[in-house]
Amino acid sequence: VHRRDPSTESETLKECFRFLNLTSRSFAAVIQELNHELLVPISLFYLVLRGLDTIEDDMTIPLSKKVPLLRNFHDTMEVDGWQYHESQEKDRELLEKFDVVITELKKIKPTYYAIIKDITIKMGHGMADYAQNDEMIKNGVNTIDDYELYCHYVAGLVGEGLTRLFVASELGNPKLAERPSLTESMGQFLQKTNIIRDLREDWSDGRRWYPKEIWSRHVDKWEDLFDPNYEDKALNCISDMVLDALKHCEECLFYMAGMREQSVFNFVAIPQGMAIATLELVFRNPDVLKRNVKITKGDACQLMTECTQNLYTVCEVFRRYARRIQKKNDPRDPNYLNISVRCAKIEQFIETLYPRQ
Ligand code: PS7
Ligand code: MN
Ligand code: MN
Ligand code: MN
Ligand code: MN
Ligand code: MN
Numbered sequence: 233v234h235r236r237d238p239s240t241e242s243e244t245l246k247e248c249f250r251f252l253n254l255t256s257r258s259f260a261a262v263i264q265e266l267n268h269e270l271l272v273p274i275s276l277f278y279l280v281l282r283g284l285d286t287i288e289d290d291m292t293i294p295l296s297k298k299v300p301l302l303r304n305f306h307d308t309m310e311v312d313g314w315q316y317h318e319s320q321e322k323d324r325e326l327l328e329k330f331d332v333v334i335t336e337l338k339k340i341k342p343t344y345y346a347i348i349k350d351i352t353i354k355m356g357h358g359m360a361d362y363a364q365n366d367e368m369i370k371n372g373v374n375t376i377d378d379y380e381l382y383c384h385y386v387a388g389l390v391g392e393g394l395t396r397l398f399v400a401s402e403l404g405n406p407k408l409a410e411r412p413s414l415t416e417s418m419g420q421f422l423q424k425t426n427i428i429r430d431l432r433e434d435w436s437d438g439r440r441w442y443p444k445e446i447w448s449r450h451v452d453k454w455e456d457l458f459d460p461n462y463e464d465k466a467l468n469c470i471s472d473m474v475l476d477a478l479k480h481c482e483e484c485l486f487y488m489a490g491m492r493e494q495s496v497f498n499f500v501a502i503p504q505g506m507a508i509a510t511l512e513l514v515f516r517n518p519d520v521l522k523r524n525v526k527i528t529k530g531d532a533c534q535l536m537t538e539c540t541q542n543l544y545t546v547c548e549v550f551r552r553y554a555r556r557i558q559k560k561n562d563p564r565d566p567n568y569l570n571i572s573v574r575c576a577k578i579e580q581f582i583e584t585l586y587p588r589q
Contacts, residue, residue, distance in 0.1 A: 236264055236271065244332040245272070248279060251333075255282050255323045262502050267495045269401045272336070273344040274499075277393060279333045280309055280352055283326055285386070288359045291437055292320045295363060302360040306353040309334060343400050351393035358385025372440035372454070376476070379443040380420065383427075387419030398496055405490040414490075417483035418500065424477040425507040428470065429514050432458070433524050446472050449566075458521055464564075467516050471565050474515050474557070478574050481508070481550060482581045489543055489585075498540040505539035505549045506532065512553040516560050547582045554578040 398404025491497040
């Protein structure tokens, strides 16, 4: 009942699953284990947003073309036969054969389709606003509010769409729809972790998502973050970013308590477990300033096992990594005390969920 059945799939749907496996880093496996009711809608939701993000990330597309592509993508996803052949990105093949996604989108339940389209409208405009902003292009994100608004557009909205799909399919607690801040935290936590980790890669692409409000507490000029003479300052800046991301942990655990079905629980819990492990990995890690870091295969395997059980085992993951962060915490870091308190709060919250005798 739960698994894909390729013998009943059309050629275009098989092609969609091939793209899912090609383009998704961590989501391909968990999406394909999803309950049958949501398997195809969420796979197509992923591919639509991956298409949009491929355009957003492609710094070779001039703004005069990129902005209308992003803003009109919700209409484009309805045009039979539409393909795009001008991307240089790694995932460009998806856009070159995007017509298969369009064909399959037209077959899903109208309720699910409407949710996907609504989120595509909002995300496309949000991405375009940031791509177009001249100050952003020159100086990156300024305030923490701007940073969180960007994370809302590219991840909070994904959370909103997914939550609406879970509720519409009766696989999620309908009360979740009444708690948008929990959903938002789920997206913020993943996107902030992605931004903290991708510091170097994004900078090589000429983009910076760390808000000036945070990095300017540690260095005078953005470039100084990558200057080995300022390594201590740069590590303190990363700590400051990690501290900010950790504020979402409690709401994420609370959200996951609202899952009613095992495949949906696994789907939401695995990325969250990977995220807290990634925060621990980047915390006080000078490699982040030089190259892309990734959790090991072994750690990823263990996390997969632990995040596919129940809320208690996911809490154990959060507690373990909160403790490891606290252990690495450096008394010379200006946020030493704040980080200690934040990690203690996470542990305390878990303690209230599962009191020990
Ligand atoms: C529909 C499963 C579960 C309530 C493609 C899953 C970019 C971290 O920033 O390319 O370009 O480097 O590495 C996923 C909430 C979104 C947020 C988002 C759609 C969880 C396009 C994932 C994934 C909400 C916008 C990583 C957000 O991509 O990022 C589906 C609940 C896509 C989720 C972007 C980022 C994903 C991301 P970047 P990446
Ligand atoms: Mn991307
Ligand atoms: Mn992007
Ligand atoms: Mn081509
Ligand atoms: Mn990134
Ligand atoms: Mn990425």
